[in-house]
Amino acid sequence: MAGKVRAARVAGRLGGLSVLSGVLVALILLPTACTAGLGARDTADWFQTEPSDLKTPPLPQRSKxxxxxxSTLATFFYENRVEVRLDQVAPVLQRAVLAIEDSRFYEHGALDTQGTLRALISNMNSGQVTQGGSGITQQYVKNLLLEQAETEQARRAAAAVTPERKVRELRYAVALEKRFTKQEILQRYLNIAYFGDGAYGIEAAARHYFSKPAGRLVLGEAAVLAGVISQPHAYNPRLNPEDSRRRRDVVLGRLAELGWVDRGTAEAAAKAPLTLKVTNTPNGCVVSKAPFFCDYxxxxxxxxxxxxxxxxxxxxxxxxxxxxxxxxxxxxxxxxxxxxxxxxxxxxxxxxxxxxxxxxxxxxxxxxxxxxxxxxxxxxxxxxxxxxxxxxxxxxxxxxxxxxxxxxxxxxxxxxxxxxxxxxxxxxxxxxxxxxxxxxxxxxxxxxxxxxxxxxxxxxxxxxxxxxxxxxxxxxxxxxxxxxxxxxxxxxxxxxxxxxxxxxxxxxxxxxxxxxxxxxxxxxxxxxxxxxxxxxxxxxxxxxxxxxxxxxxxxxxxxxxxxxxxxxxxxxxxxxxxxxxxxxxxxxxxxxxxxxxxxxxxxxxxxxxxxxxxxxxxxxxxxxxxxxxxxxxxxxxxxxxxxxxxxxxxxxxxxxxxxxxxxxxxxxxxxxxxxxxxxxxxQGSGEDKIKVPDVRGQRLDRAVARLRAAGFKVEVRDRRVNSDEYPAGTVADIDPDEGFELEPGETVTVTVSKGKKPEDPPDVLDPLLPSPSPGTDD
Structure with a gap:
């Protein structure tokens, strides 16, 4: 009995893609396979072949x-996303997402057989695929196909609930489990998921709702974001805070149920109010601090x-x-x-x-x-x-x-x-x-x-x-x-x-x-x-x-x-x-x-x-x-x-x-x-010629300032001259003379007065000598 259980577990891990796994897939998808004229074993072989059209191009990210x-002038984005590595996402946030979305993610392969078998009954009763039991790998595939859809018609096809879409998703999931490790798939999923309010990926969501990076979120915040994923609009914490809070508490309960968080800690987090610190990321140049340069x-x-x-x-x-x-x-x-x-x-x-x-x-x-x-x-x-x-x-x-x-x-x-x-x-x-x-x-x-x-x-x-x-x-x-x-x-x-x-x-x-x-x-x-x-x-x-x-x-x-x-x-x-x-x-x-x-x-x-x-x-x-x-x-x-x-x-x-x-x-x-x-x-300076102003009689400092203001260079002669007309310390003469036209920058020479020339002293007679007689020629 124990051996059969182990075999069933191995069969459930589609990462190995055993024949038994393929047969299980074929049984789950039997209505679609029969329609296509394929037997169960042919379906299993088909699933083991990697799709030629499976692509995982880089996700759209915002430019800045x-x-x-x-400093940031503006951001541009088709989707507001900032990609991060898994080690940049807080462990409590990783656990919160796994707890509510796919708690057995690290235990099963591309398909969670328990979830898939649970959905099988509904599918067989309806004759079509109405439930998927999708794990994280399949959800990643769905988001990936939506991301790659270029037209509205392609987007509708990627989201349609049809057997064809489900077959395609499952086949892609099988291939991705072979191509990437579990950690890589989880990282890709967290970066591609939509969290409402225009936030794509876990990092943009953390920055938007809580104004902090995903690596710094605490338990209550992590539970809020994990709860948003299944219905981004209904559980949007900004638009619908009460519904978001109730969903947060479901996530906290699931974490405690799995033993991933202490029950007392989870209950304490559930009693805390829903506290947001919303930061909106503008798209384009309109709100830039340099809008026209940004637009350039x-x-x-x-x-x-x-x-x-x-x-x-x-x-x-x-x-x-x-x-x-x-x-x-x-x-x-x-x-x-x-x-x-x-x-x-x-x-x-x-x-x-x-x-x-x-x-x-x-x-x-x-x-x-x-x-x-x-x-x-x-x-x-x-x-x-x-x-x-x-x-x-x-x-x-x-x-x-x-x-x-x-x-x-x-x-x-x-x-x-x-x-x-x-x-x-x-x-x-x-x-x-x-x-x-x-x-x-x-x-x-x-x-x-x-x-x-x-x-x-x-x-x-x-x-x-x-x-x-x-x-x-x-x-x-x-x-x-x-x-x-x-x-x-x-x-x-x-x-x-x-x-x-x-x-x-x-x-x-x-x-x-x-x-x-x-x-x-x-x-x-x-x-x-x-x-x-x-x-x-x-x-x-x-x-x-x-x-x-x-x-x-x-x-x-x-x-x-x-x-x-x-x-x-x-x-x-x-x-x-x-x-x-x-x-x-x-x-x-x-x-x-x-x-x-x-x-x-x-x-x-x-x-x-x-x-x-x-x-x-x-x-x-x-x-x-x-x-x-x-x-x-x-x-x-x-x-x-x-x-x-x-x-x-x-x-x-x-x-x-x-x-x-x-x-x-x-x-x-x-x-x-x-x-x-x-x-x-x-041919000269090209400036209009200027008449030399008459500065004679002005104090030397005033005269020099006036000549320089007129545009001339000034030279003061070392030797002063006597002047009966102009007091000592004033300008006695200028060269060239006042009224003469010079180009700006040419030199005017000034001479400073040292005052009047002193008079000769009067003649003084020697009292011991006789005075000259009037009328003599001597």
Whole structure:
């Protein structure tokens, strides 16, 4: 008798797949086997053959985007899952699941014969498989087939209560018991099971319901999760706490019944209240602390072929691949930029204007910040938009915005590259007829319609490269572009990464230098960053590294940094653009360290820009109207508590840039630009000449301060002179004389008075000598 019992036990362990086991399976499934025309032994043989279509691919896991400091920006998932090893699951939690789902898991094979025989009677009475007596291996198979179902029809078939499905599950279970150990199967089951509330797998469930990892759950918490598995919605502890508590107590009772937990301990746990600490895991960028940068990264993965040959492959990688995506975003820079943009252009401003800013590191192309003054969301709601105004269409659906005078810098750079010195002088007419240009194909392009200077420029006189840039004179740059060549200006912009936001090449017309092309702030920021890096251009990049769920590193897009102009040309551009912040259209927008930049006011005040940089950080700011700048120009508007007759590049964009840069760079050592090569000074500094002020009679310290404030160097002669007119210690003379015109930086020499020349002492007569007689010649 004992031998028969042992034989029955061996037969029940289908991991060995004896003939007796196969016959038992055949008997259980006899209705299906007969229908298929198979005998019991043929059915057993069929079960011993591993299915060719049995696959166990990696489970979908959530991906996360990290900032440069490792903080989480967003998560993406098809199923909220974090896979763990079995040794990362608390033993009490493993026992709780086994107790309620399959207490004999380690004793039987693929089939629990006791449970299966129990279901056999019902199956034979009904003529079909209505009960399965499923153990953990079979439940794992069912979940696996559901996971692999790509269509709704496939999902229905995987969940249908039919003999065919049950046969398939049992056959797969037999094969899996041969392929994996019991521990491996349990681990896989715990990672694939659904626990309700969008939590897939034991780790995500523990973090969701109790805000702790699965390895730290205690008895009562373990019993709650184990009880959820059979009916994830009905026993959801957040939605149905009373039902969940009763189910928890059933699990605790079963643990005590099996002797796996002391009965007193189980009863004490059953008396405790159901206490949750729910943590929701957001899916996507909407609630990210850097939503538009997050969306940029998302689109980079979805659009770039480096992450998959097809759009579907790339989508699956993002939402199923368990990626850890490390990015370039600097939280400090991001916060400073967001505060600046929201302060000057509030998200729900009454004028309905918008602002965007992109910040790029010179020399690396790394995007350090990207902000829009709106929340990411349905633009039918005030203060929200799906459009990333800071990026190109491929990364934010923006069609771009006209860049205005920020494009003049490309004409300036082309002129300096051709060898023009700072003192190169051209006349800027009040009106300029843009004729005489050829594009890069040699075709004549131009217009007979005269163009004029905008309100922030001036004309009717000559300017140098320096002063024409400082005053942003349209007609000067149209004349300079004709001297340099339209194609040369276009090629300079292209070398610096400029293209239309649509992805198309830049359009080539006479007004190119005035910035009619529609571009993104990110492209402009990256171009200006190249000047800060002394001519080294890097494509903007947002991702530094990606690892998948197995820890394998994936290829990421490169910045492809390259030298696109000589360093001394970039140094010369930096020198000229520094003056924009000290003497030009953005005077007063300094940030307490060396910086350079350019304002941009688009025709008819349809938009305004500022692009500026230091050797350490570059940024470009756009302010305009999403409804269309020409239909809704920025004239007579009130934004952020301040009203403007007209908005220039220096009105709102430059203050946003200033505040962003100060916040981003605070506490960092200040980088310095390299002085330009002396050849660029061959015709002087290019600055407007200044008259020497009359400082004679002023105290030396006051006189020196006044001359330096005027832009001159001051030299004080070592030798003082007597002066009847000017008191001692004051300036007695200047060289050159007052009213003489000098270029800034030239030297004025001052001479200090030592006061009046002392008088000769009167003659003193010797009293012992006779006085001279009057009228004598002696």
């Amino acid at each position: 985007i990290l900032a440069a400091d490792g 990264v998302r689109r980079e993965i979805l659009e770039n072929p480096v992450f998959g040959r097809t759009a579907e492959e790339r989508r699956r990688l993002l939402v199923r691949g368990g990626l850890t995506i490390r990015t370039t975003l600097d939280p400090k820079t991001q916060r400073a930029a967001q505060r600046a943009v929201d302060r000057h252009v509030p998200p729900t401003n009454s004028a309905r204007k918008a602002a965007a800013e992109a910040l790029v590191e010179p020399g690396t192309g790394e995007i350090k910040g990207m902000v829009v003054d709106r929340k990411l969301g349905d633009d039918r709601q005030r203060g929200k938009t799906w459009i990333n105004f800071a990026a190109d269409a491929s990364h934010g659906t923006s069609i771009g915005m006209q860049a205005g005078s920020t494009f003049k810098v490309f004409t300036l750079a082309a002129a300096l590259e051709e060898g023009m010195p700072f003192g190169t002088r051209l006349r800027a007419e009040r009106y300029f007829t843009p004729t005489g240009y050829r594009d890069c194909k040699g075709r004549r392009v131009g217009d007979t319609k005269p163009l004029r200077n905008s309100a922030d420029g001036e004309g009717g006189r000559s300017f140098t490269l320096v002063t024409g840039t400082q005053h942003s004179v349209n007609t000067f740059f149209l004349a300079l572009q004709r001297e340099v060549g339209l194609c040369e200006t276009v090629k300079m912009a292209e070398r610096l990464g400029l293209r239309q936001a649509s992805g198309k090449p830049l359009q080539q017309y006479a007004s190119f230098t005035l910035g009619f092309n529609t571009v993104s702030p990110l492209r402009v920021a990256a171009a200006y960053a190249a000047f800060g890096a002394r001519g080294r251009y890097c494509q903007p990049v947002a991702i530094t590294a990606i690892t998948d769920a197995s820890g394998r590193r994936l290829k990421v897009p490169s910045a492809r940094c390259r030298q696109v102009m000589d360093e001394d040309v970039a140094d010369a551009v930096n020198h000229v653009l520094r003056g924009v912040l000290t003497k030009g259209t953005a005077k007063g927008m300094g940030i307490g360290r060396q910086a350079a930049g350019k304002t941009g006011t688009v025709d008819n005040f349809s938009a305004a820009w500022f692009a500026g940089y230091t050797p350490d950080l570059a940024a470009a700011v756009w302010v305009g109207d999403p409804r269309g700048g020409y239909a809704h120009p920025m004239r007579g508007v009130c934004i952020g508590g301040q009203c403007y007759g007209a908005v220039y590049g220096a009105s709102i964009p430059a203050p946003i840039w200033r505040d962003s840069m100060r916040g981003a760079l605070s506490g960092q050592p200040a980088g310095a630009f390299v002085a330009p090569h002396r050849r660029f000074f061959s």
